[in-house]
Amino acid sequence: MSSNKPHIIIEKGVEFHLGSLNGNMIQYDFKKILIYLDAKGKLIFGKHFKIYEEDEIILYKLCIYFIRDFEACEKLKIDPNKGILLSGPVGCGKTSLMKLLRYIVPHQKAYELIPARNITFAFNNLGYKTIEEYGNSNFYCFDDLGVETTGRHFGKDCNVMGEILLSRYDLFLKRNIKTHSTTNLNAQELEERYGNRVRSRMRQMFNLISFDSKSVDKRN
Template identity: 30%
Template sequence: MIDESMLKFKKMFLLEANKILKREKRSFEIDAQNEHILNFIYAYFSNSNILENKFNGRLHKGLLIHGSFGVGKSIIFEVLEILYKKYHFKDFAVKNVNTLELMDETIRYLSNPILSQNDETLYKKYSKATVHFEDLGLERKIQHFGNSIELMDEYLLIRYNEFRRNGLKTHITTNLNLEALKKRYSPQLYDRIFEMFNILEMKGTSRRK
């Protein structure tokens, strides 16, 4: 089941996805393992009523997409970045942030002796606008003033507060399933995941060839 708004977004999405993959001499694959989640994505970003009526999704929540390496999680947000540059539609405006790069940026920030006593400034930078955190779980804990900090716990709990206050959306792609996320991060964050996100599993094995 697909409506006109979904169909329009699907055409735009697939066009840009295939342009990206053409550089790798492959095309965007749709099959039984990813068709359902892709239809969810089409409904979500086209604001279709089908999102709630058929997929039991919630537009006010972000997306948490988990699955194995190479199944096609990150390309969704690569395409959105391209679509926003072309069409400037606000629902496509997502800042892509790799968690490994964010960890390095945070370490540099906290190592600055002038700023190290005022840690909230960098956190505020990432508590605004819609953000996609890519590869959640690949980052390691960092040390600051003798304390071990689970970096993404900090960022995501701050964004949760903004979600509650202002409806701020966060998107996540990760190779960790829900059980692994529960073991890795704090109980406070894990409990809030279900309130913040539509949780989607992208099944299958790597499509990289």
């Protein structure tokens, strides 16, 4: 990928054209993006990886968000200024897609994908410094939100991810710094896990994009 041609990505000597340049605007082609994602997925996850036809609606929503197609986003009520909360059953491919999608926009700042449970483990060892660290201005995708245990440091319990989400909300309001997350939980389960205050902040911070609850476990 050259800096003035972010729509052309080279992987293992193969050029992938995700669209065409029209002046200084990129006209993306969704089918070409899917071809690239399939190839990149195989490079990252192994030759068993594939793009499933039933996931193309989800992928389309994610793609128009990441490429910042404002017109298409408006039609589907997706706010490009919010983050993504990608929800769905275990094994439907949420984590893989969030790892992959950042590669279609190499000219944008990439987010770091971190399992929520790892953050809680860090809190148990390091304490409140961990919450400060993730409440900073870096760009994160918190993976598997809601499956982490309650944090405990020196005998005090803490809903670590809930506190971090509140910090991220402040960053979102003051500096428009986005946060992404994946979760297996539905809206009610998230509220039970983090409380009404965090849940209401999440509504303001995230675009909710959901897999069908009957999505197959792709790890089988």
